[in-house]
Amino acid sequence: MNQIIHGNLVETRKQLVNEITSLSFEELNTALGSDTWSVAQVCHHLYLAEKSFVHGINYALKQKDNPKVGRQPLDRISDRSQKIDAPPFVIPSEEPFEIHHIHNMLKESRTMLLNVLNKIEDDSILREKSAKHPLFGVLPLIQWIELIYLHEQRHIEQINEIKSQIS
Template sequence: MVLEQIQAVRDEVLQSVKGLSDEELNKAPSAESWSIAQVLLHLQQIESYFLSLMDAALQGPNEEVKERNLAYVTDRSHKAKSPIDPPSGFKTREEIVVRLTQSREKVIALIDKKDPATLSEKALNHPVFGKTSVKQTLEFIAAHEKRHIEQIQEIKQTLVVK
């Protein structure tokens, strides 16, 4: 099920930052780059953004939408400018994990116990893909997080613990 998929990826996200200090989470590789904390907050913001779109879609009429190829979402050789920049400023691991947990709990509460067919029959207007089913939007959230796991790994390589 798609909820298991997005939760497995979220577990990977959290595992990717396990053991990092608050200072390491907040250290950006350069002035033009995000810190790991900002990447994590970006994931939470994107999930919250799509939560509101999915909520509205689930209350709307059924629509037939074409399945999208989401394979390129995880390809970091294709750069994309985020429409939502994360906040700057020092954030603790605890603050970040609480925000990630709360946004995921809201998604689960919205989607849990819904007939899987309903998730394919309800559509929203994705800012990149156009009309997309709620199911594919959840798949996008998972792919987007996988993309950023790679970014987190890249940032971790720049951290030099002295």
Template structure:
């Protein structure tokens, strides 16, 4: 559990560093029509994290089944595009609001990790739209990998902002 907590914190630190120094205006500037702004990427990450942690909490309160380990390495591959089931709004969001939302959803993840026996995370599973049945452990690993994927997207958007 400690290793997973450290990995998630490392990803979150990288995420926070990825948009450090950008103004609210820059955070909300989309690279092109139909493209996501950094604020939308951050909002999306918070929404996905909140969605999956709600599924994990639900699964923890019910009888479960063990899922086979899946290869999650493709999560970080930005050449493989997927339509997100959770689209962020294009409404203007301040850095303060975005950081608060991210901290809130991560706090829920940490609470689950702190209260749950590691074996339970392997013995219960949820349905993931892209991977099928995932153990709760792999679901939490997905959250970190998903964040890493979008750090790459943020770096691409920053290149656009620099012109």
């Protein structure tokens, strides 16, 4: 896999873990309102999203008739002024989470991703194969991978906003 993309995945995850590790149970699980998520819920959403990305990538890799498409704009993911509604399958639980459980979930989903990516012998397949993303339409698989860390970066900003309001 491209070293820059791999580095972005690693660095973004490291930043996410650093942002949440020192939070108390209450800080992790405090939602600022009935229509907002807690830090723990944001992390659960990231776990669910990464797992769904893995399934999408894996599915596309197995397809024979998979159209090659060009890169699509992903700017919307970084614009926190634009609310993006999460698809139902990545909406987090309302149950509280312990920090060790969050760490384990994030480790599990990242391991799943790396297991799929490490089986790819030729990275060019990530530019040749595509799949329909629920928010961005048909994307080359390389952009699915880029979306993982861009999505985490978006939610790290959200976590920082939550932390500043509950402190």
